Amino acid sequence: MMTINQLQDQLIEEFELFENDWDGKYDYIIDMGKKLKGLPDESKSESNKIKGCQSNVWLTSSVDSAGTIHFEGDSDAIIVKGLVAMLIRVMSGHEAQEIANADLYFIEKIGLSRHLAQTRSNGLLSMVKQMKFYGLAYGTQDKAIQN
Amino acid sequence: MEPIATFSALDIQQIRSDFPILHQSLNGKPLVYFDNAATTQKPKQVIEKLSYYYNTINANIHRGIHTLAEKATAEYEATRESVRSFINAKETAEIIFTQGTTQSLNLVASSLGRYALKAGDEILITTMEHHSNIVPWQMIAELTGAILKVIPINEKGEILIEEGLAMLTERTKILSMVYVSNALGTINPVKTFIEKAKTTGTYTVIDGAQASSHLDIDVQALDCDFLALSAHKMYGPTGVGILYGKKTILEAIPPYQGGGEMIKDVSFEVTTYNELPYKFEAGTPNIADTIAFKEAIDYINHYGKAEMAQWENELLSYATEKLTAEIEGFRPIGTADNKISVISFLVDGVHHHDIGLMLDHEGIAIRTGHHCTQPLMSRLQIPGTNRVSFAVYNTKEEIDYLTTSLKKVVKRLR
Numbered sequence: 191m192m193t194i195n196q197l198q199d200q201l202i203e204e205f206e207l208f209e210n211d212w213d214g215k216y217d218y219i220i221d222m223g224k225k226l227k228g229l230p231d232e233s234k235s236e237s238n239k240i241k242g243c244q245s246n247v248w249l250t251s252s253v254d255s256a257g258t259i260h261f262e263g264d265s266d267a268i269i270v271k272g273l274v275a276m277l278i279r280v281m282s283g284h285e286a287q288e289i290a291n292a293d294l295y296f297i298e299k300i301g302l303s304r305h306l307a308q309t310r311s312n313g314l315l316s317m318v319k320q321m322k323f324y325g326l327a328y329g330t331q332d333k334a335i336q337n
Numbered sequence: 338m339e340p341i342a343t344f345s346a347l348d349i350q351q352i353r354s355d356f357p358i359l360h361q362s363l364n365g366k367p368l369v370y371f372d373n374a375a376t377t378q379k380p381k382q383v384i385e386k387l388s389y390y391y392n393t394i395n396a397n398i399h400r401g402i403h404t405l406a407e408k409a410t411a412e413y414e415a416t417r418e419s420v421r422s423f424i425n426a427k428e429t430a431e432i433i434f435t436q437g438t439t440q441s442l443n444l445v446a447s448s449l450g451r452y453a454l455k456a457g458d459e460i461l462i463t464t465m466e467h468h469s470n471i472v473p474w475q476m477i478a479e480l481t482g483a484i485l486k487v488i489p490i491n492e493k494g495e496i497l498i499e500e501g502l503a504m505l506t507e508r509t510k511i512l513s514m515v516y517v518s519n520a521l522g523t524i525n526p527v528k529t530f531i532e533k534a535k536t537t538g539t540y541t542v543i544d545g546a547q548a549s550s551h552l553d554i555d556v557q558a559l560d561c562d563f564l565a566l567s568a569h570k571m572y573g574p575t576g577v578g579i580l581y582g583k584k585t586i587l588e589a590i591p592p593y594q595g596g597g598e599m600i601k602d603v604s605f606e607v608t609t610y611n612e613l614p615y616k617f618e619a620g621t622p623n624i625a626d627t628i629a630f631k632e633a634i635d636y637i638n639h640y641g642k643a644e645m646a647q648w649e650n651e652l653l654s655y656a657t658e659k660l661t662a663e664i665e666g667f668r669p670i671g672t673a674d675n676k677i678s679v680i681s682f683l684v685d686g687v688h689h690h691d692i693g694l695m696l697d698h699e700g701i702a703i704r705t706g707h708h709c710t711q712p713l714m715s716r717l718q719i720p721g722t723n724r725v726s727f728a729v730y731n732t733k734e735e736i737d738y739l740t741t742s743l744k745k746v747v748k749r750l751r
Binding site for chain 2: 216244245270
């Protein structure tokens with residue numbers, strides 16, 4: 191099982207192939223968006239919606255018996271859906287604490303912060319915050335059960 | 338690129354050379370600025386005036402007796418006269434400087450609302466108002482117990498005139514209406530409504546933010562009681578706006594904010610207010626930007642608003658035709674018979690947010706989203722639109738580039 195940082199490094203490596211070809215990078219993100227399974231309609235609820243995005247973004251989470259957190263997500267805009275796919279790839283399948291403490295340097299390294307995350311409208315940072323919040327929440331729950 | 342034939346009397350290339358910001362590359366592509374309904378770019382005359390003010394005559398106005406204060410005051414008041422003439426107000430006492438249309442509308446809602454409204458009175462607005470012409474009225478309605486009524490629109494994004502006029506009754510104390518819709522470009526028949534309002538004893542407020550640089554505005558011919566506009570939407574600086582108000586009404590209604598400048602005499606027992614327009618201008622105003630605003634008005638007057646509008650309309654027809662013909666699934670939102678140079682649109686099967694991001698990457702600045710008109714978007718049952726809006730410095734070559742880029746972008750996104 192790869193760590194969050196190993197998964198980030200993998201993504202960074204994939205994007206390095208494009209060098210400064212931003213058309214290529216966009217197409218890659220769009221492709222990831224198109225390939226993400228997304229969510230069934232009943233999960234696209236108001237409570238699963240991430241606030242502060244110009245497009246609709248939904249995020250759900252679940253935790254398995256081993257204490258691993260799994261994320262699923264969707265968006266009606268394809269580039270944003272690609273961003274959701276990247277975040278899920280990096281953040282899903284880890285323990286609460288690793289998620290809550292994650293330092294997502296891939297956003298900066300790939301150059302997304304300059305090209306895509308500079309306005310709050312695409313909600314990338316809100317998504318990260320929500321994932322970490324789930325991590326924190328599940329982490330506290332675990333402790334409460336242990337106690 | 339081959340220049341495309343135009344019928345404009347204006348030398349657009351010469352106009353473009355006045356706007357330093359246009360001559361740069363973004364994301365490796367030449368900038369194409371199509372977000373003029375949000376804010377226009379500024380000609381060098383305006384930019385240079387700002388620097389002249391701070392380099393040469395910076396001083397607080399209306400207070401000092403020294404030379405700089407005199408000079409700054411004279412220039413500040415020269416802008417007031419310029420605005421008066423621009424909208425053909427009777428006198429400069431009727432021109433109040435504000436931070437922009439939003440503050441102007443808040444001022445009217447608060448001061449006129451406290452003066453004129455009581456529980457059960459009606460305030461009438463339209464479905465296509467900007468949030469800044471909705472929320473201030475909701476706030477004063479809550480305070481006074483007045484009721485907000487909304488004139489419906491049709492699918493083309495036009496006011497239903499008969500229904501609207503029927504809603505305008507003796508119960509309507511205030512009618513506040515947008516002259517030109519920022520989201521759709523629709524020009525509203527404000528004159529018709531103002532005429533009816535005269536017979537029902539209704540105060541009339543016009544949001545002129547989008548109209549100011551495209552339409553001839555004559556407040557005496559319109560006979561509206563109030564009109565709001567923003568400098569930054571007419572090639573002027575941000576942070577300056579105008580509230581025009583009829584003198585008799587401005588004299589009757591209470592001030593908006595208290596402070597320096599707006600008073601005649603202050604004691605702890607009683608304060609008397611300054612005369613117009615200073616009664617509504619508390620505190621040190623935005624002196625530099627107000628002074629530079631005059632350059633923007635001079636700029637428009639120099640080229641002629643009618644000539645500018647003619648060119649913008651030519652761009653509008655050219656772009657509407659071209660985009661409709663060449664972009665598969667192109668769906669214009671807002672197809673009013675009478676509109677200014679704004680094209681709001683969606684493309685079937687592609688999210689507007691994706692289009693905005695990808696066009697930005699091509700160097701094209703457009704606006705995406707709900708344009709601060711959420712109730713209008715829900716009426717049209719859409720989450721938002723892409724909006725392309727033209728100013729006098731835009732060209733047909735830029736529209737060609739937009740069309741080619743949009744075609745490419747849509748293909749990649751689908």
